Every structure is written in structure tokens, then in C-alpha cells.
Amino acid sequence: xxxxxxxxxxxxxxxxxxxxxxxxxxxxxxxxxxxxxxxxxxxxxxxxxxxxxxxxxxxxxxxxxxxxxxxxxxxxxxxxxxxxxxxxxxxxxxxxxxxxxxxxxxxxxxxxxxxxxxxxxxxxxxxxxxxxxxxxxxxxxxxxxxxxxxxxxxxxxxxxxxxxxxxxxxxxxxxxxxxxxxxxxxxxxxxxxxxxxxxxxxxxxxxxxxxxxxxxxxxxxxxxxxxxxxx
Numbered sequence: 001x002x003x004x005x006x007x008x009x010x011x012x013x014x015x016x017x018x019x020x021x022x023x024x025x026x027x028x029x030x031x032x033x034x035x036x037x038x039x040x041x042x043x044x045x046x047x048x049x050x051x052x053x054x055x056x057x058x059x060x061x062x063x064x065x066x067x068x069x070x071x072x073x074x075x076x077x078x079x080x081x082x083x084x085x086x087x088x089x090x091x092x093x094x095x096x097x098x099x100x101x102x103x104x105x106x107x108x109x110x111x112x113x114x115x116x117x118x119x120x121x122x123x124x125x126x127x128x129x130x131x132x133x134x135x136x137x138x139x140x141x142x143x144x145x146x147x148x149x150x151x152x153x154x155x156x157x158x159x160x161x162x163x164x165x166x167x168x169x170x171x172x173x174x175x176x177x178x179x180x181x182x183x184x185x186x187x188x189x190x191x192x193x194x195x196x197x198x199x200x201x202x203x204x205x206x207x208x209x210x211x212x213x214x215x216x217x218x219x220x221x222x223x224x225x226x227x228x229x230x231x
Contacts (some may be wrong), residue, residue, distance in 0.1 A: 006140040006191055012147060013142050015184030019176075022063055026179045029053060029065035036069075045073040048080055048117065055118050057186025058193065076117055083116055083123035090127075107138045115196060125207055132194040141188070147182060152177040 019026060037043045049068030056063060085112060089122055091136050095102035112130040115121060121129060152173070160170035200207045 004195065006137045006144070006188065008144055008147065011144055011187050011191065012184055014198055015181045015187040017061070018057060018187065019180035019183035020107050022057075023176075023179055023185070025063040025065050026182060027056075027175065029068060030178055030182065033067055033068055041070075044077060044080070045069065045071075048073040048076055051113055051117055054182060054186045054189060055114055055193075058182055058188075058190030079116055079123050080113070083112060083126060086123055086127060087112065103142075104138060107141050110134070110141065111189060111192050111196075114193070118193065119196060119200070123208060129196050129199065129207060130192075132199050133192045136145075137192075138171060144184065144188060148177075148181055 029050070032194075033046050036046055046068040049070060052073065053063055053067060090109070091102050091106050094105045108131045109127055110130065112123075112126040113134065115129045115133075116123060116126040118124070119129065155173050155177070156170045160166045161171050162169060
């Protein structure tokens with residue numbers, strides 16, 4: 001299993017740069033999501049669409065704001081709810097052990113929905129893959145979120161303290177922060193997506209249900225040296 005570590009500051013920097021560069025498409029997507037989130041059933045498709053958009057962000061793809069309304073988003077409906085149920089039950093059970101295990105499990109499973117959608121694995125294997133891919137990086141994921149939260153809080157607090165225009169500037173900062181946080185999540189997913197690909201290739205039977213392909217018998221025979229002909 002690969003042990004490469006997530007670069008906290010680079011992840012935040014790349015996410016902010018992407019968010020600012022693609023600010024208006026991301027902002028429109030976020031606005032459309034919140035405007036329609038109250039609509040039953042549609043909100044499930046837009047939520048899955050938002051996860052898909054984050055996957056695309058990590059790969060540097062151009063974001064189509066209205067893609068959250070694609071009908072294809074509903075193809076993952078059953079597995080999405082099944083996975084959400086597993087996550088909810090698992091984290092609630094972990095919370096019985098003084099909360100810290102619940103935090104660790106929540107971080108370890110934080111990419112499971114992305115893997116379900118992107119890697120086309122079952123809900124249980126998505127949880128397992130997320131846990132394995134984040135191995136050794138859980139606290140780095142936590143600190144990415146913590147640093148973003150502190151930076152946003154400080155920025156909004158400083159801007160909000162400016163007389164008269166403070167509330168307006170703070171509101172603009174919140175909007176910028178939401179867009180950049182979505183982009184940071186995309187950059188972070190791309191890192192763990194590559195780790196997941198390496199893990200799945202190494203343990204095909206565990207995640208894909210079948211072993212790695214073996215060399216054909218003909219190729220093995222060709223590789224063996226021929227015995228000298230009897231005289």
C-alpha cells in the first residue's frame with residue numbers, strides 16, 4: 001500500500017487557485033444547488049451531481065454548472081442511500097466510544113461517496129477503499145479542513161469589523177470561501193483517487209472481485225529455456 005503523504009499547504013494553495021480561476025462557473029453551480037436543494041427527489045440528483053463536479057474539479061476539467069441536473073445522476077440513487085446509511089450507522093456506533101473514533105471514521109470514510117461514483121465499486125467496497133486510501137493521511141485531511149475554517153473565520157471577522165461596509169465584505173468573503181473550499185475538496189480527491197487506483201491495481205481480488213491477470217501459459221513456456229536436444 002502506497003504511503004505517500006498529502007501536502008497540506010499545496011492542496012489548499014492549488015484549490016484556492018482553481019477556485020479563483022473558475023470562480024463564476026463554480027459560484028453558479030453552488031447557487032443552483034442551494035436554490036433547488038429544497039425540492040424533494042431532485043435534491044438527491046443535484047447532490048450526486050455536486051459530488052461528480054468535485055471529481056471533475058480535481059482533474060482540472062471545465063465545470064458545467066447545470067450538470068448537477070443531469071438525469072444520469074439518478075443511476076447511483078440506490079447505492080448512494082445505502083452508502084449514506086452505512087456511514088451514518090458506523091459513525092454513530094463509533095461515537096459511543098467518546099467521539100474521537102467517530103471523528104477518525106468520518107475522516108476515513110470521507111471519500112467513499114466519490115469512490116462509489118467514480119470507481120464504480122459497491123457501497124461496502126467504497127468504504128473500504130476510502131479507509132485504505134486515507135491510511136496515514138487522516139490527520140492531514142483534518143488539518144486541511146481546520147486551516148480552511150480558521151482562515152475563513154479570521155477573514156470574515158476582520159472584514160466584518162470594518163464600519164458600514166463590513167457585513168457586505170464579510171458576505172463576499174463567505175461566497176469566495178465556499179467556492180474555494182469546493183475546489184480544495186476536488187484537489188484533495190484527486191490525490192486520493194490516484195492512491196485508490198494504485199491500491200485497486202495491487203489488490204484486484206479485494207476490490208474488483210477477481211485476481212490480477214496471470215501470464216498466459218504460452219508466454220511462460222516461451223520464457224523457459226529449451227532443454228538441449230539429446231544426441
